[in-house]
Amino acid sequence: KSEDRLLGGLLAANFDEGTCLSRYQSSSYRKLSPHKPSSYLIGKIRKYEALYKQCGPDTESYNEAITQLKRGQQIRSSSCKYLVWISYSGLGNRIVTLAATFLYALLTDRVLLIDRGTDMGDLFCEPFPEKSWLLPLDFPLNQFDNFHVKSPERYGLMLRDEIINENGTSSGSFPAFVYLHLAHDYDKGDKLFFCDREQLILDGIPWLLLRSDNYFVPSLFLVPKFSEELEKLFPEKVTVFHHLGRYLFHPSNTVWGLITRFYRAYLANAEERVGIQIRTFDTGVGPFQHVLDQILACALNEKLLPAVSRDKPIIPPQQTGKTDRKPKVVLMTSLSGGYYERIRNMYWEYPTVTGEVISIYQPSHEEHQQTEKQFHNMKAWAEMYLLSLSDTLITSPWSTFGYVAQGLGGLRPWIMVKPVNHTTPNPACGRAISMEPCFHAPPFYDCKAKRGIDTGKLVPHVRHCEDMSWGLKLVGEN
Amino acid sequence: KSEDRLLGGLLAANFDEGTCLSRYQSSSYRKLSPHKPSSYLIGKIRKYEALYKQCGPDTESYNEAITQLKRGQQIRSSSCKYLVWISYSGLGNRIVTLAATFLYALLTDRVLLIDRGTDMGDLFCEPFPEKSWLLPLDFPLNQFDNFHVKSPERYGLMLRDEIINENGTSSGSFPAFVYLHLAHDYDKGDKLFFCDREQLILDGIPWLLLRSDNYFVPSLFLVPKFSEELEKLFPEKVTVFHHLGRYLFHPSNTVWGLITRFYRAYLANAEERVGIQIRTFDTGVGPFQHVLDQILACALNEKLLPAVSRDKPIIPPQQTGKTDRKPKVVLMTSLSGGYYERIRNMYWEYPTVTGEVISIYQPSHEEHQQTEKQFHNMKAWAEMYLLSLSDTLITSPWSTFGYVAQGLGGLRPWIMVKPVNHTTPNPACGRAISMEPCFHAPPFYDCKAKRGIDTGKLVPHVRHCEDMSWGLKLVGEN
Numbered sequence: 001k002s003e004d005r006l007l008g009g010l011l012a013a014n015f016d017e018g019t020c021l022s023r024y025q026s027s028s029y030r031k032l033s034p035h036k037p038s039s040y041l042i043g044k045i046r047k048y049e050a051l052y053k054q055c056g057p058d059t060e061s062y063n064e065a066i067t068q069l070k071r072g073q074q075i076r077s078s079s080c081k082y083l084v085w086i087s088y089s090g091l092g093n094r095i096v097t098l099a100a101t102f103l104y105a106l107l108t109d110r111v112l113l114i115d116r117g118t119d120m121g122d123l124f125c126e127p128f129p130e131k132s133w134l135l136p137l138d139f140p141l142n143q144f145d146n147f148h149v150k151s152p153e154r155y156g157l158m159l160r161d162e163i164i165n166e167n168g169t170s171s172g173s174f175p176a177f178v179y180l181h182l183a184h185d186y187d188k189g190d191k192l193f194f195c196d197r198e199q200l201i202l203d204g205i206p207w208l209l210l211r212s213d214n215y216f217v218p219s220l221f222l223v224p225k226f227s228e229e230l231e232k233l234f235p236e237k238v239t240v241f242h243h244l245g246r247y248l249f250h251p252s253n254t255v256w257g258l259i260t261r262f263y264r265a266y267l268a269n270a271e272e273r274v275g276i277q278i279r280t281f282d283t284g285v286g287p288f289q290h291v292l293d294q295i296l297a298c299a300l301n302e303k304l305l306p307a308v309s310r311d312k313p314i315i316p317p318q319q320t321g322k323t324d325r326k327p328k329v330v331l332m333t334s335l336s337g338g339y340y341e342r343i344r345n346m347y348w349e350y351p352t353v354t355g356e357v358i359s360i361y362q363p364s365h366e367e368h369q370q371t372e373k374q375f376h377n378m379k380a381w382a383e384m385y386l387l388s389l390s391d392t393l394i395t396s397p398w399s400t401f402g403y404v405a406q407g408l409g410g411l412r413p414w415i416m417v418k419p420v421n422h423t424t425p426n427p428a429c430g431r432a433i434s435m436e437p438c439f440h441a442p443p444f445y446d447c448k449a450k451r452g453i454d455t456g457k458l459v460p461h462v463r464h465c466e467d468m469s470w471g472l473k474l475v476g477e478n
Numbered sequence: 479k480s481e482d483r484l485l486g487g488l489l490a491a492n493f494d495e496g497t498c499l500s501r502y503q504s505s506s507y508r509k510l511s512p513h514k515p516s517s518y519l520i521g522k523i524r525k526y527e528a529l530y531k532q533c534g535p536d537t538e539s540y541n542e543a544i545t546q547l548k549r550g551q552q553i554r555s556s557s558c559k560y561l562v563w564i565s566y567s568g569l570g571n572r573i574v575t576l577a578a579t580f581l582y583a584l585l586t587d588r589v590l591l592i593d594r595g596t597d598m599g600d601l602f603c604e605p606f607p608e609k610s611w612l613l614p615l616d617f618p619l620n621q622f623d624n625f626h627v628k629s630p631e632r633y634g635l636m637l638r639d640e641i642i643n644e645n646g647t648s649s650g651s652f653p654a655f656v657y658l659h660l661a662h663d664y665d666k667g668d669k670l671f672f673c674d675r676e677q678l679i680l681d682g683i684p685w686l687l688l689r690s691d692n693y694f695v696p697s698l699f700l701v702p703k704f705s706e707e708l709e710k711l712f713p714e715k716v717t718v719f720h721h722l723g724r725y726l727f728h729p730s731n732t733v734w735g736l737i738t739r740f741y742r743a744y745l746a747n748a749e750e751r752v753g754i755q756i757r758t759f760d761t762g763v764g765p766f767q768h769v770l771d772q773i774l775a776c777a778l779n780e781k782l783l784p785a786v787s788r789d790k791p792i793i794p795p796q797q798t799g800k801t802d803r804k805p806k807v808v809l810m811t812s813l814s815g816g817y818y819e820r821i822r823n824m825y826w827e828y829p830t831v832t833g834e835v836i837s838i839y840q841p842s843h844e845e846h847q848q849t850e851k852q853f854h855n856m857k858a859w860a861e862m863y864l865l866s867l868s869d870t871l872i873t874s875p876w877s878t879f880g881y882v883a884q885g886l887g888g889l890r891p892w893i894m895v896k897p898v899n900h901t902t903p904n905p906a907c908g909r910a911i912s913m914e915p916c917f918h919a920p921p922f923y924d925c926k927a928k929r930g931i932d933t934g935k936l937v938p939h940v941r942h943c944e945d946m947s948w949g950l951k952l953v954g955e956n
């Protein structure tokens with residue numbers, strides 16, 4: 001149980017409990033994960049935490065690095081290097097991106113500091129002991145809107161225009177910072193980030209600013225400079241997000257209140273918990289009939305939920321003597337309330353053919369994506385977390401919201417097939433090959449040969465995704 | 479437990495179980511009622527069931543009475559007399575009216591037959607052994623729309639125009655039927671129904687057709703001809719609807735499916751159940767802010783629900799060691815979904831000051847009253863029944879929907895005070911003085927003195943209602 005509390009040793013033991021109740025309480029809501037972090041990973045994280053203490057905000061090294069940044073140029077190679085994560089996109093995207101960014105920080109011994117955006121500070125606890133990961137508010141480059149696909153500081157542009165190489169810029173020194181644009185709209189130059197040589201150049205730069213909305217971990221496994229270390233850190237490769245996510249993302253007390261209250265009020269008394277995450281990228285909020293049909297086809301065909309009988313008004317449970325059985329609980333999440341309404345009514349109006357009792361819940365139906373409203377994202381985060389407490393999970397294709405839930409929960413979901421022309425696909429869903437998020441915008445480039453290549457066919461553990469044919473994800477090796 | 483099964487002897491034991499599962503299963507969902515039916519009532523009901531077998535549809539007596547009715551005139555005084563209940567108004571109104579009509583049938587030894595309207599046959603089981611209470615479809619007078627406040631067959635009109643008296647009509651005989659108009663719009667003549675002499679005349683008429691939307695029981699207690707018998711039947715006067723309702727109204731299997739599935743999926747695992755019935759007679763569906771405020775003011779002030787804290791994100795339960803306590807479950811019913819949404823969100827977003835876990839449910843939100851749609855009334859009936867399974871109940875003023883729930887459940891609700899000018903009243907609600915329904919349109923007439931009188935001041939057990947100053951209800955005598 002105490003090993004449990006620290007997630008198999010992932011978490012440091014000496015945090016204050018009251019400021020972040022979720023950190024040590026999460027183990028009482030989750031089943032013990034069958035995936036143990038490697039001792040190498042644990043050792044690496046402890047070392048990282050030590051580095052963080054030494055280099056984090058309010059240290060001598062930090063202040064020195066800030067001075068260099070203000071002068072706009074490097075004076076001498078600093079002892080500490082930094083990686084600033086820019087808050088960008090929907091919450092699910094932010095979470096998977098931040099996990100990828102943290103992994104990159106681990107691999108390059110950089111102190112990760114996060115732009116709090118509108119609400120990052122309200123959503124998450126501090127993950128590192130003693131020092132805050134929130135970028136200090138007096139950070140000199142705080143107009144992050146200036147960093148985008150067209151910024152001159154963009155590393156991809158500097159590479160394309162040969163402004164920088166192994167020896168630094170034309171002045172023979174390295175700039176104090178570069179901007180890494182790794183968002184969905186990045187270009188050929190930006191994608192050189194995933195090459196050995198270009199990584200070597202970055203080593204010389206104290207400050208990196210990174211904007212992404214993608215889980216770029218799979219492609220890090222293809223960078224020779226990192227691949228050996230990654231093998232040691234993650235002998236079980238499909239657990240990268242599972243471990244790093246549970247290490248990093250502790251719901252703030254406010255969000256933890258949402259999670260635990262909902263769990264105790266509605267989900268605790270369950271024979272089994274089924275999560276259904278519905279996210280449509282069509283225009284309009286829905287509900288769409290073809291999506292409703294798809295959810296039910298998936299749940300019924302995969303025997304995650306029983307069918308109903310429209311003939312008999314009442315069907316007693318099959319196992320007699322077990323009438324007091326707890327219900328099977330379904331947690332649905334969606335921006336629309338319509339799918340929940342229809343499915344809940346179906347299981348109210350008709351008995352299941354097995355006589356099982358099915359309870360259906362949906363915490364919110366916000367109708368519209370509102371990336372900027374604080375309570376909205378608190379609920380979104382609470383819902384991803386609650387979904388991750390399911391025993392089985394159905395997710396929507398292309399959605400990082402679902403990836404977060406599956407990754408934290410260590411679940412291999414049934415992913416719904418993306419409908420074409422508003423038609424329910426057949427089969428409706430398929431089992432994911434791993435619990436890892438999909439990298440939606442990977443590079444297809446052979447850094448050595450300098451030409452295109454299918455990066456989903458290079459190694460057995462990096463494959464194309466189930467839900468997006470051009471995406472990449474980490475998978476098991478057999 | 480077996481006494482329980484028959485509701486303290488109210489129910490006959492020899493019904494087929496499968497055709498009406500609710501009849502004998504209801505005791506496993508309800509707490510044992512502390513109110514025992516008198517043996518005199520039980521005896522009376524058994525005798526009534528015997529009468530029903532002898533006079534019900536398809537008997538010689540019934541066929542003879544039908545023949546008389548077809549001829550339009552009485553030939554000789556029949557051995558059996560009949561009372562036809564016309565289906566009218568919302569479901570709650572129908573249920574309380576039918577209970578009142580049944581009591582009148584008991585008092586006058588008349589066979590009660592009910593017009594099935596659009597859905598009566600789908601909503602309820604047969605209450606009487608062997609013979610159906612549904613009026614046969616070939617009943618000669620089946621155009622019930624012809625019977626209204628202006629019909630010439632109206633008893634009130636015949637009395638007013640002195641067409642009938644103790645000796646029958648001018649021809650010296652009694653008509654084969656009269657129409658009793660006891661609806662909210664009835665007039666002085668109709669109200670003579672509640673006088674001894676006019677009751678005596680009715681004795682001579684084999685068929686009575688009755689239309690009402692009112693629980694006219696309290697005024698029956700003021701008719702000298704009935705009062706003595708009523709005292710014997712109901713030594714505990716506030717239990718009239720409680721006993722007669724549980725005797726008569728057994729949800730059909732389809733409705734029982736709705737009730738038991740909802741109960742098992744959402745309500746079974748509860749520390750305590752609070753019912754909140756919301757019915758507004760304002761135009762528009764709501765939600766109205768002043769009603770929301772009123773519900774919360776009532777529940778919080780009367781300590782039926784705990785307040786929430788808007789300062790602290792999490793408050794652990796007060797009794798330590800009892801963290802696994804079951805939630806307090808709130809069942810809300812309303813045509814609008816808005817009150818539920820707001821209250822559920824409140825208890826999700828904020829912790830209760832006591833740390834108690836509150837679960838909120840609402841089975842349907844139909845948005846509009848649709849008295850004619852079959853599934854709509856099945857749900858309405860299921861919801862009244864589910865409300866009646868509460869431990870404590872908050873109801874809306876003037877609503878028979880709430881009366882049915884309180885009466886079946888044997889509950890003395892907190893009735894919300896009727897708001898004036900869209901303003902939350904203070905106090906928000908008050909405890910009902912008895913579990914009986916209120917008679918909304920009682921007569922104020924002294925039959926002997928032939929003048930107006932306040933019928934709410936004649937006897938200690940008939941008083942004005944809490945929610946309607948001119949209404950009458952049965953109350954306890956101390």
Ligand SMILES: Nc1nc2c(ncn2[C@@H]2O[C@H](COP(=O)(O)OP(=O)(O)O)[C@@H](O)[C@H]2O)c(=O)[nH]1
Nearest residue numbers: 090091092093333334335369379380399400401
């Ligand atoms: N509360 C809630 N918000 C949602 C849901 N689906 C989408 N959203 C909102 O829409 C955003 C979608 O962006 P993101 O989380 O990145 O997921 P993705 O777009 O599906 O990859 C979320 O952050 C939420 O703000 C849902 O099921 N529940």
Ligand SMILES: Nc1nc2c(ncn2[C@@H]2O[C@H](COP(=O)(O)OP(=O)(O)O)[C@@H](O)[C@H]2O)c(=O)[nH]1
Nearest residue numbers: 568569570571811812813847857858877878879
């Ligand atoms: N399902 C449901 N229907 C309701 C509710 N409130 C009112 N109704 C509908 O509106 C009708 C109201 O008429 P009635 O039952 O006689 O109650 P009253 O008008 O409140 O005395 C019901 O029969 C239902 O059809 C509710 O909370 N739930």
